[in-house]
Amino acid sequence: MANKPELKPKIALGIAAHPDDLDYGMSGTVAKWAAEGTDVYYLILTNGNKGSADRSISPAALTATRRAEQQAAAKVLGVKDVLFCDYDDGMLEVTMDVKRDIARIIRTVRPEVVMTMDPSVLYSADQGFINHPDHRAAGQATLDAVFPLARDYMSFPELLRDEGLEPHNVSTLLLLNFNLHNYVVNISDTIEQKMTALAAHTSQMPDLPATQARMRQRAALAGTAAGAEYAEEFLRIDIAG
């Protein structure tokens, strides 16, 4: 399959539910773009305060740990800034408050490319998983914020009136969909940064070598299909007009 013309955004914004989500799916692309001069920002919507089986750690301590892990991973990748909302892990809903928070960041950062998870993935029978409801909510709220809420000045008028945030058109969406893709990014030069970024999420990696091996194999499979050593795959939507 012919790839679409290569994206070289000046500014890109990854939006996800949890610390580590973006690093699994797109950190090779993030590191490549950052090295090429793209300003990449992360927006993490939940505080990740339920992502542990360790009964000795408090939710507040886990939040602090996971934020620090995400910031360490972002530093490895060359991410310019990581922005956090504080929605409870496991409780993210597609609400107007979440959409407003995302629209605010889109209008502030003003990215050409927004990256998030495809909210249409409910489960995969083949791969044996249910997509986390926070992932679906983050993806859905992001799509809604990109179009039309960040774009139209009469949506969330308080953002313009009270915060001076002008509307913004996002040009391209890159969605993580575990089955479908129409755009491939060669990450052969940044696969090791991806491995190091994953390693930064210590609290989420009970078996880091196994996780790294699985992610390396996935990137190699995507690479084989694309004629590269390693790649990441996306469903790309170039938003018309």
Ligand SMILES: [Zn+2]
């Ligand atoms: Zn997650």
